[in-house]
Each structure stands twice: as C-alpha cells, then as structure tokens.
Amino acid sequence: MRRREILKQAAALEKGFDKEQLKAMDRDGDGQVHKNEFVYFMLVSSEKTTMEYIKRMEDLFDQLDKDNSGYLDEADLLYKIERSNKKLGETKVETRTQFVRDADLV
Ligand SMILES: [Ca+2]
Numbered sequence: 001m002r003r004r005e006i007l008k009q010a011a012a013l014e015k016g017f018d019k020e021q022l023k024a025m026d027r028d029g030d031g032q033v034h035k036n037e038f039v040y041f042m043l044v045s046s047e048k049t050t051m052e053y054i055k056r057m058e059d060l061f062d063q064l065d066k067d068n069s070g071y072l073d074e075a076d077l078l079y080k081i082e083r084s085n086k087k088l089g090e091t092k093v094e095t096r097t098q099f100v101r102d103a104d105l106v
Contacts, residue, residue: 021041024041025038066079
C-alpha cells in the first residue's frame with residue numbers, strides 16, 4: 001500500500017468504521033472486534049507490520065503456552081523447567097523441583 005492510500009485510509013478510519021471494516025477486523029469471527037484485533041488491523045493496514053509476522057508471533061505464543069490455557073503463566077514455566085530437567089537427569093530433577101516449590105511457583 002502506498003503512502004497516499006495509507007493517508008486516505010487513515011482519514012477514512014478517523015470518520016469511523018463501516019460494517020465491512022469491522023468484519024475484516026474480526027479475525028476470530030466471534031462478531032466482536034477485540035482490542036487486539038483492532039490493533040492488528042491498524043498495524044497491518046498502516047504497514048507497521050504484516051499478518052505473516054503477527055501469525056508467527058501467535059505461533060510462538062502457542063509454543064510457549066504449554067498447557068494451552070491461552071495465557072502464559074507459572075504452569076508454562078514449570079513445564080519448561082521440567083522438560084529441561086529431563087535432559088539433565090533424575091538427580092537434577094528432584095533438586096530443581098524442590099527449588100520451584102521453595103520459590104512458591106507451585
Ligand atoms: Ca473478534
């Protein structure tokens with residue numbers, strides 16, 4: 001998209017959004033435009049980023065969210081620690097698990 005088109009789109013967006021634009025923003029198709037969907041749309045339409053890059057970041061999030069809760073939290077951290085423990089061997093597992101308990105992460 002060229003600068004002229006971007007400025008034209010920005011001017012149009014300032015006036016508000018029509019039904020088609022709202023539909024384009026609604027990535028998950030739940031009929032509502034959430035804040036992140038709005039931000040993605042604005043970033044992509046102003047060429048600050050691409051949908052491909054956003055998709056890559058979403059995939060990275062999914063990889064980090066080991067328990068598929070939709071959030072990154074201590075459980076994901078523990079999963080990562082336990083996985084690295086398996087690589088280090090049984091003795092280290094006990095030590096690290098105790099460390100995690102002591103740190104109130106469980
Ligand atoms: Ca939505």
